[in-house]
Amino acid sequence: MSHPHPELPLPGPLPVGALRVVALGGLGEVGRNMAVLEYDGRLLIIDCGVLFPEDHQPGVDLILPDFSAIADRLDQVDAVVLTHGHEDHIGAVPYLLRLRPDIPLIGSRLTLAFVAAKLKEHRITPVLREVKEGDEVEVGPFALEFVAVNHSIPDALAVAVTTGAGTVLHTGDFKMDQLPLDGRITDLRAFARLGERGVDLFMPDSTNAEVPGFTTAEAEIGPVLDQVFAGATGKIVVASFSSHVHRVQQVIDAAWANDRKVALVGRSMVRNMTIAVELGYLTLPDPGILIDIKRVDDYPPDEVVLMCTGSQGEPMAALSRIANHDHRVEVGPGDTVVFASSLIPGNENSVYRVINGLTRLGAKVVHQGNARVHVSGHASAGELLYCYNILRPRNVMPVHGEIRHLVANGALAVRTGVDPERVILAEDGVVVDLIDGRARIVGAVPCGYVYVDGSSVGEIGEADLKDRRILSEEGFISVFAVVSAQDGSVIAGPQIHARGLAESGDVLEEIVPQVRKALTEAAREGNVDNHQLQQVMRRVVGRWAGTRLKRRPIIIPVVVEA
């Protein structure tokens, strides 16, 4: 397998009859998935999601794919295909549509319902085109076929895109639960038909490629929930992702079996499950089983289940606030909290903080570490091998993963007989051309992280984040002085302000005489240029901070003449 080349040139023009593929997000990170296909001057986008920031990206709200490679070609975009309704596949759609609101969005009913609700919050009215598995749709030069796949949200689709260059099959996110709650399996017969016709480029979900074996079935959780509920004497609180319809279904079923009502808690949980009920994806054993959160106290604790958000320890979500005694819902001895959710790598500290908080309140906490209350939504190595053998793709470009996931997925392909030269390990921005049935890396386009920060999009850059990290680790010191315009003598100040350094202001006052002395000497030497005086202040303060505090804060020296 060829590894991604660090130094790739901009690609040349697209040869006639060739298909060009570039990921603008989702390859090299788990999140902000976005693939762009180009054929004969037209573009097709598959997914447009967001990535959530890590701790070294402080203050950032969301990270978007980098649209710059197509920013001046948006009129050539024929459609955006949305494989399913998860944030890392639809979350950036509002930001794309801001640039061109009439780009058609193609997806299944539930996917479009979720994205429409999101776009309504952004006050954008989209052009929607609903499809379902089995549909065949022409969009510009792209002939699309949709295939049902099973995932941790209902109504997920894989899409086969056929052009003069051949057929590309993109799985979206998928697994292969053979007895899913809704009976909607990943359609391997459709994969078989596509395989027989010939798949020129296979783009499979790499998330669990490193995990040997097979992903556990969702239905195995039901009996565990039932057992936990049956043994619970007080209130039950369950946390999961607000889009996990089947997980909520199992919670509702277990509640029903144990004579408990269910209250949905958290704005996104209420919104998403309301949509799911309306569209028939969530089945209520009885219309009265769902009660409003405000009515929970009308019932004894052992007759309620609260289905809430916050499974990742997000500070503002319901569960963290419950753990912090900052929510109308109170939890205490005798109550049970179930984290029916994954623990996304990076979120461990937040989640354990909430678990400890709930434990301190006296609750019993059940989570995937001590009970089978979660299964993954992604195919493991075992399922991926089935796919490679059924599809026998001519070329493979693993998607949806960090490089370790992509490499592991590529290795699986090779083990089933795919020529290593035809396994493309690309990262965001790397351009791949499919010509005459052969896929190759032909160059790369710039592709950075685009930060949504407060109201700004793309204004915060790496330099700002570096400043923020320095600020957080070292703090800052501002020094202000007013000097005479005539002779540079100090008229007022120096005044010193600092944050994040040391609680005692006295510590800082040590430096003031040193700065004044340095300024006075500089003026005596005829140094009256503001910039030079600021540099003098910066040096004195920096040296002092380094020696006295062993810190390197950001220093803002300001000299003003008067």
Add this chain to the structure above:
Amino acid sequence: MSHPHPELPLPGPLPVGALRVVALGGLGEVGRNMAVLEYDGRLLIIDCGVLFPEDHQPGVDLILPDFSAIADRLDQVDAVVLTHGHEDHIGAVPYLLRLRPDIPLIGSRLTLAFVAAKLKEHRITPVLREVKEGDEVEVGPFALEFVAVNHSIPDALAVAVTTGAGTVLHTGDFKMDQLPLDGRITDLRAFARLGERGVDLFMPDSTNAEVPGFTTAEAEIGPVLDQVFAGATGKIVVASFSSHVHRVQQVIDAAWANDRKVALVGRSMVRNMTIAVELGYLTLPDPGILIDIKRVDDYPPDEVVLMCTGSQGEPMAALSRIANHDHRVEVGPGDTVVFASSLIPGNENSVYRVINGLTRLGAKVVHQGNARVHVSGHASAGELLYCYNILRPRNVMPVHGEIRHLVANGALAVRTGVDPERVILAEDGVVVDLIDGRARIVGAVPCGYVYVDGSSVGEIGEADLKDRRILSEEGFISVFAVVSAQDGSVIAGPQIHARGLAESGDVLEEIVPQVRKALTEAAREGNVDNHQLQQVMRRVVGRWAGTRLKRRPIIIPVVVEA
């Protein structure tokens, strides 16, 4: 089991014949372990370690136990017993000895060797008293007996402390590998003898109390390493904790079996393993097997193993630098990197960043997710149950864990028949008295986090950390203006400086005219008080940042008269 009370008073004086126990660290977090026992006016300290900061404690280097409860009683401390040489048990000793350098340190040979090396770096010469398992030692009113325990560092000890109030047994950190590499098992016969004499208070390690079953044996890793080494065609790099002597032993043994030399990489790895070889804890199959890092290039890649630090993705340690192409050691296609280490919760992002970096360089990466190259150092529930049944303690106070771990450990005790009223769930600062064979919570002393930050100890407080977090998420804006002392009109400025906000300085310049206008108006209204003018500036800038940027940066407004 009674849960820790949120509102506990200061404890009263210690009754005659009673033993008082308080943890100043280690209960409620995994780290900074320190227990203080008091009897008849004398104090005995068990362990004195550090806690490593999380991302919400930016810039902090280390977190110490809170010595304030004993700060004015240090002359009453008879000794510090150090159960083993891990940082979370010895790392804070230098900071304690700074306060009273002649406090005797009691521990095993390897433990004292590690702590002496650490103290040398702090230029402190300690009073050392070496003991080994089986020794009985009197220290003030405390009769100490030492028991061998097996852990992920050699020469670990449990300590039984007998006074007029009875016997306390503190396990230190332990597990119960029955076939350990050095043959030094956790001495259950000694536990049985203590149990028959009577254990009044048992203080067991809770780290793995939530994990059912038994901890895997260290020796199971050897064959896995051998298999990985045998199949490796290029260079091999192995990362583990620099104090894990037995892990390094297995790496050396596998290297020997596969005709490879071993180079130690990283300052602490070299220092600790040198001590271990000198004292006979690490056995070299041949004196020539260890080579200096500078000589690695004298050998073909398939004849070397590099044993290095950085298993937790620490940015400055060897492995991260190797992954970043910032180290004399280079890694590429054909090379193998083994993370023979745990993944401490909270470090996932750092570790995966390094794994992805190494993968991008073309290396094969082996870690506990895909091979048995690590086992825990702590007893699981299965082993803890053995201990409760053999010791049959009268009272139990779980130690060494977050509250979820302590609660799980307490639950195990109850299942073996310990009266729930005699299971003490305490956190740092909670005071427990053992009187007439009964342990009870009697109050709490203040016990906060003491931050080591640069050269300061205990100067950075929660307010500073909160400022740093705000700085990192929101940035800051300084506004500086010079006004006339006569009429308050603006003489110079306003000048605006910001960091961590937006890359474009133009954005900030928007606010300057608004600030000038607000200052001029305030002056016209007769508002010439500096403080009030600063408040005016703060309000204008704050409102602008909130509306225009949707951010709430720290604002430093400075008005100077001239």
